[in-house]
Amino acid sequence: MPERQRSDARRNYARILAVAEEEVAAQGAGASLEAIARTAGVGSATVRRHFPTRHALLEAVSRSRVDALADRARELADEDDSRGALLEWLGEVVAYCVSTRGLAAALAYDCAAAAPGQQDTCSAALEQAAEPLLHRAAREGAVAADTTVTDLITLIVGITLATENHPDPAGAADRLFRMSVVGLSPSV
Known part of the structure; x- marks a missing residue:
């Protein structure tokens, strides 16, 4: 994650990553990206902006x-x-x-x-x-x-x-x- 990102973008990245770690641990690699976005409190587009794939x-x-x-x-x-x-x-x-x-x-x-x-x-x-x-x-x-x-x-x-x-x-x-x-x- 680039350091030049806005503070809210850095917070979103960290929150998405923390939720993704939990979801992958529980559901495996097929964990739902939509569920990750929902749990992180962001939209799917925000997840895809930080993690395009x-x-x-x-x-x-x-x-x-x-x-x-x-x-x-x-x-x-x-x-x-x-x-x-x-x-x-x-x-x-x-x-x-x-x-x-x-x-x-x-x-x-x-x-x-x-x-x-x-x-x-x-x-x-x-x-x-x-x-x-x-x-x-x-x-x-x-x-x-x-x-x-x-x-x-x-x-x-x-x-x-x-x-x-x-x-x-x-x-x-x-x-x-x-x-x-x-x-x-x-x-x-």
């Missing part, structure tokens, strides 16, 4: 958690066990994706359909955060050398989608992720 709103909702995950990746980069650090971080990403009920998948699919030049900053931030962890683990022979960050993000989105309607989505997602980790192991 659903993707833009979902990006803003997920930004603080993605930033925290990126910070966590930097913290783990100095761990002695490069494989353990990568897997710990990926496990945290899985937990985040499961907790957001469709947000990660919506961002992933929206990014695939995005117009050229439109950037998915949350996905880019996660990829950028994962690169050093993955490269170090691969360099040390702790994961298969041909594993890519795109592979890992795709795996996480797949696990998230597969467990979304499970009675215990977090437990099921963690179990599937741990099972898939065997596939990250270098050939012996």
